[in-house]
Structures are given as structure tokens and as C-alpha cells.
Amino acid sequence: MGSARRHTLSRFVALFVLLGAVAAPSLTSAQQKKRTELTEHFVYDEVRIFYVKEGTGAVSPVDVDQNGVPDQVENVAKQIWAAHRLFCDVLKFPDPFKSERYKGVNCIQVSIRDRSEMSNLNGVAYSSAQRARKIPEGKPTDRAIVMAIATQVDPIKNATPTHETFHLIQYGTTYFKNSWYLEGMARWAEHATA
Structure with a gap:
């Protein structure tokens, strides 16, 4: 059972790393689209x-x-x-x-x-x-x-x-x-x- 939990935990960690890699470019893209403050x-x-x-x-x-x-x-x-x-x-x-x-x-x-x-x-x-x-x-x-x-x-x-x-x-x-x-x-x- 300990091995199955480690395997499941490894999958969750891999999923979060993958989501982070996908989300990072989206955040960068959103930051680049920031509008100029009209002063x-x-x-x-x-x-x-x-x-x-x-x-x-x-x-x-x-x-x-x-x-x-x-x-x-x-x-x-x-x-x-x-x-x-x-x-x-x-x-x-x-x-x-x-x-x-x-x-x-x-x-x-x-x-x-x-x-x-x-x-x-x-x-x-x-x-x-x-x-x-x-x-x-x-x-x-x-x-x-x-x-x-x-x-x-x-x-x-x-x-x-x-x-x-x-x-x-x-x-x-x-x-x-x-x-x-x-x-x-x-x-x-x-x-x-x-």
C-alpha cells in the first residue's frame, strides 16, 4: 500500500509540474498584455x-x-x-x-x-x-x-x-x-x- 501511495503522489507531483509549465507562459503572456496607464x-x-x-x-x-x-x-x-x-x-x-x-x-x-x-x-x-x-x-x-x-x-x-x-x-x-x-x-x- 505504501508503494501505491508513493506512485499516486508521484503522479500528482508530475501533474502539478506539468500544469506549472503550461501556466507559466500564460501568465507571462497576460503580463505582456498589460495596458499602458494613460496619464x-x-x-x-x-x-x-x-x-x-x-x-x-x-x-x-x-x-x-x-x-x-x-x-x-x-x-x-x-x-x-x-x-x-x-x-x-x-x-x-x-x-x-x-x-x-x-x-x-x-x-x-x-x-x-x-x-x-x-x-x-x-x-x-x-x-x-x-x-x-x-x-x-x-x-x-x-x-x-x-x-x-x-x-x-x-x-x-x-x-x-x-x-x-x-x-x-x-x-x-x-x-x-x-x-x-x-x-x-x-x-x-x-x-x-x-
Whole structure:
């Protein structure tokens, strides 16, 4: 019986060693996928942009008007703001801020990240509202609809911010999320600010 127990114990030890060998690369992979902490922010009306100036995911440092905010950040904010105004105020699409789904939402929160932190996408809009990040200009009760834009996107040449803004409008209108419905309309919407 002692021999059988030793054999069973040896199997358990071998199993744990094997599991450790399999789990270690997974932990390393998860650690490598850690997102960059976005330390800077810029507010343009109801649009809040979070970004970094150095390291992985840093925005372009060009600041032609020398106001301390990189032009890329300002241009992403302005494109989102203009798209929201055009679609909701001028073309009368349903405003996500006034939708049943997004009750209490008062800002669009945008993360500018390296494409590698976004599954190699240019942008992504999220369908769930969340508590807004705390900033001095905000209130603790602020709620946000959220998107991310890749640092590789030049908003002067690329309408991805408009595309993602239109997705937020779609999400405020319907829970239907099939890509044949969402993407065709969002691609059409890109031409509005291009």
C-alpha cells in the first residue's frame, strides 16, 4: 500500500509540474498584455481624451498652436465632437446621451492607445456605459460612453473617430450588434466628416 501511495503522489507531483509549465507562459503572456496607464487628459466639451506623451502608445508630439496639448489629441476630440453634433443635432439621429440605454451618461471617454493594445484595430466603441474616469474638471457621478482610438490614426487623414462615434449612436438606439448592420452604416457615416 505504501508503494501505491508513493506512485499516486508521484503522479500528482508530475501533474502539478506539468500544469506549472503550461501556466507559466500564460501568465507571462497576460503580463505582456498589460495596458499602458494613460496619464494625460484633455477635455473638449463633453469629449474626454486620455493619452500618454511618452513610451508605448505615445501620441504625436506635434503641437502647432503651442497650447501644451498635442494636435493629434485635439483633432481626435474635435472630430468626435463634430460628428456627434452633426449626427445628433443636425441630422437628428438619436442622441446617445438622451437614450434609455445610457441614462445618466454625460461624456464620451476616449482612450488613445497603441494599436497593439487594441487587437490591432484602428478604433473600437464599447456598448456599455461606465463610471467616467475621475478628472479635476469632472464630478464623481459622471458616467461615460467609451471608445478607443489607435495612436497610429491621424484624425486629419482618417475618419475612425467619426466611425466609432456613429457606433455609440447605434448602441444608444439598439441592442442589435450584427456587423452587417453596424459596419455598413458606420462606414457610410465616415464620409460625413471626411
